[in-house]
Amino acid sequence: MSTAVENGGTADLTSRKTASLINETADSSLPAAAATGPKEPPPEKPADTRRRTWVIFSFWAIVLALGLPIWWKTTSIYRAELPLSEMLDWADGKACRPAFPLRIALDASPLQEHEAQNLLRLTQHALDDLNDFSGHHLRLQLAANADPTKTAKTGSDVALTIRITPGDSIHSASSSLHPHLPILDVAYPPNSIPTQTSSSSGLATYLAAQLRSTFAEEQNVISYLLETSSIPSEHRPKGISPEVAETLSKQMTRSMKYSRTYHLTFSLFTNGPEPSSWDIESAIDEYMRPMLDMLSPIHNFTIDTQVQLYATPGVQSQVLSKEDLSSFINAAEWPLSPSIGGAPTVNFVVYIGNQTIGAVSESEAADISRSWLIPQWGSVYLLLPPSGPHVSSETLKQTVLTFTSHLLSLLGTPQSGSLPMRLSTLNRMRSADLLLRASSSLGSLARLSLALPSISIPSSVADGVAKSMQHLQMACSTLGGSDSLEHARIAEAEAERAFFEKSMVGQLYFPDEHKVAVYLPLLGPVGVPLVMGLLNELKAWRKRRRQKDGPA
Template sequence: MAAAGAAATDLEVVRGRRAALFCAAVAIVLGLPLWWKTTETYRAPLPYSQISGLDALQLRLMVPVTVVFTRDSVPLDDQEKLPFTIVHEREIPLKYKMKIKCRFQKAYRWALEEEEEALSLDNVQEAEAVLAESQEQLEGSLTVYVISEQSSLLPQDKMSYIGPGRTAVVRGLMHREALTIIGHRVIQVAQAMSLTEDVLAAALADHLPEEKWSSDKRRPLKSSLGYQITFSLLNPDPKSHDVHWDIEGAVRRYVQPFLDVLSITGNFSVDSQILYYAMLGVNPRFDPASSSYYLAMHSLPHVINPVESRLGSGTATLYPVLNFLLYVPELAHSPLYIQDKDGAPVATNAFHSPRWGGIMIYNVDPKAYNGSGLPVRVDVDMVRVMEVFLAQLRLLFGITQPQVPPKCLLSGPKSEGLMTWELDRLLWARSVENVATATTTLTSLAQLLGKISNIVIKDDVASEVYRAVAAVQKAAEELASGHLSSAFVASQEAVMCSERAFFDPSLLHLLYFPDDQKFAIYIPLFLPMAVPILHSLAKIFLETRKNWKKPEKTE
């Protein structure tokens, strides 16, 4: 009986050990990996190596320039040296992560018969109009015509001409080293019509250290997919002034043609409003000498903040808003003028704030107060107002007058208020800015995801990152090839994809759920099951160790 009981007890002990070992094996081999897999953060693979390579990307900008010679523009000895190629390459000293070089490639050909006839005219504007009809140039490309040294196409005191299109004219030479001098003039004209250090520096203003950006330069608007333009009429004294302005007709005649040309850079929406009793918030000072009031230059920044709270916008938009304010001063402060830093009145009586908009002060003619009484009807001269607002709009987009070479005749803009090569220059700047912005966004995103390992990376986010990297690389290739249009489109795609990935809401879903909190949640669930299993395993280990030592003691 005793032996049978001992055998039964041993059998129960063995069965208990097997049960404990089985439970431990199931928990460790099956349960733990299954729990780890089902609770892990899903992270789609990203091209980290390619993103890190974008920091060292050497961005090369190439402007295709075709040089067309007339038959008597260079000496016969130099004609034997044609065709020729001039390469002007210089490194822009911008201490940014991308190394920027400007490369101007010059191709050569002789003028065609119809081009010879056009260049034989006495008016360069007429000649350019004829040449524009006979050729079709791609975005970003330039054509420079070299005419005879004695040609009457240009005034005798002018060595070159820059037209409103993608065409320029350079006067040739008939002495030694003519090609060298002509090539130097061509380079100067091409730089004025396309890329300069100032243009690229303005485009990269937000990506450069402060010491590399001089504060006296105006920062243009950041590249965006669209812009909201709001024209506001401020009438602080409606009891004295009954102001009327034909803003719809003025926008249709003057602003819309300009925006139609700029539509390639983004979408534009325009609205207008009239605000009554809207004050500037700065008390003007009285000048007894001229019996007028004035605003000093140092007080202009304080004008914007009080007015901005009243502006608002008729439509909700995610795009940058440009405000253009026409302010009719109240009767107590009329006439009102703006003074420059030297104390002289500003000719336009207006000023602009970078990336915000512009303000123009419109004084009422004093003769209007000689009528029957108040309020005085004021009909705004929209031609004079729109001239100022269009000039401010050009400055806000970074479209400034080029630094023309000496003895160069610069044509006036087209009826739209924008030259074709000015639009190309804006696209060059926007392409560089977009590439820099996309690179910065992708690099920041890669650093964020590398530091915080529990952020979910979905497949659609990874797809946007891959598309952004490919678009940046394509934009760089197209810029190096001189294909401006495709380079700008690729740079826009790079910005859109990188920002969609960076601001995806899924990236913040588990941001505040680190690993220590995960263990703190699951340990109370697993601990009641794990304690008996661990206790049984420890007991089995001790008994097994005790049984191994028994034979040694008997010997």
């Protein structure tokens, strides 16, 4: 019994010692486990590291070598190369300043050769002293043809012929312009011919003053065009007076924009069933056609006619005031012909009814009692009702003559001088106007290209600019000649076409902020994983580099 108790006590003692030993062992292992922390992953194999590096490199290589070039090619804006500095030179008046070398022929057949040469020399000196406008270079020369009328009719480059003859007056000279030819007849008093030793002459001064007065309107118009252009003030000639500028502004506002071809529409409107026919074709051929033929070097014209019965004007009062004239045309009911073939239309309306125009004063009665001109549109003439249903050509004579005068005003023809001189002046004025317009358009296009680097410039714009500058150069070199107007017209048309190119204008409304707003939602999901993967790989590489360099 005692033996069993002893064995049981020994067993209990052994189990307690064993438990105590296990606890001590466990307690001694706790600090070691806490000291080592979480178990590190097994080291990455070099092959796996290289594989991951090559994967990241492959993605970036595809993006840089393939994705970016495709994106750049498909989203880049084509900008044709433009000669911007030359375009700005044209706009600033540095490439060409409108100057017209006008040749003036002196027909001094009553004088001896040496007397004519001496008068020519003194007149040129006096003219140079009076002329303060650089746009006109009046150069005198002796007339080569004994008959100046033949020279004028052959259409030579001579702008004006001065024909001097002995006069009846013994005190002063007199002059008069030929009504149908560019000839200035001057009658000089006896003993007014300068001698060989004379340094000045009253006749030479008189001739110079007459030439300056003859071309004064043209000089004022060209000065006005230069003042209203984009040319800087330091490159402009001496300015004109405010009164002259206001008058010229009204004339420019009234006249139509230049076009090589105009469409003339002659309309007959009646307030009843008669008259129903008119002889407008023969009236045009007889009274207007000669002037249209003279204008053919500057403009072409197409003509059509129409008749409308029971036409109701926009103003019902019988006596029209000046305020009523602007609303007399009833555009809602009068079928006025539109432009044909893109050419501007000039409307000439003949209205037969019981309306008359009330004159403000007796001096204005003759001018506004029958007709009035509508700026940049045409003309209206109130015709008294004829006795029958047909309007004859003779009845339309004054009407067509009035329309002819109004047409010249609408085309911007000068008011002074004979008709040939006025048309020659119109040619030079239009050449200068178109040259300045084309130069201004080129300058605007150059400044637009510099201000908007992202705007598209197609090759058609570059071609138009090159063609415009080519014709501008030819127009500038032939100013005053017969070909200058045509070159200036082509240059202005090409410059306008280049500036208003449809594909280029659309880029004005596509700013860079819009591009960023479009691309960010697309590039964000793709770019973030690529960038983060590259950064993580760089960090891992730096860590491996430090571990490799540490033991060393």
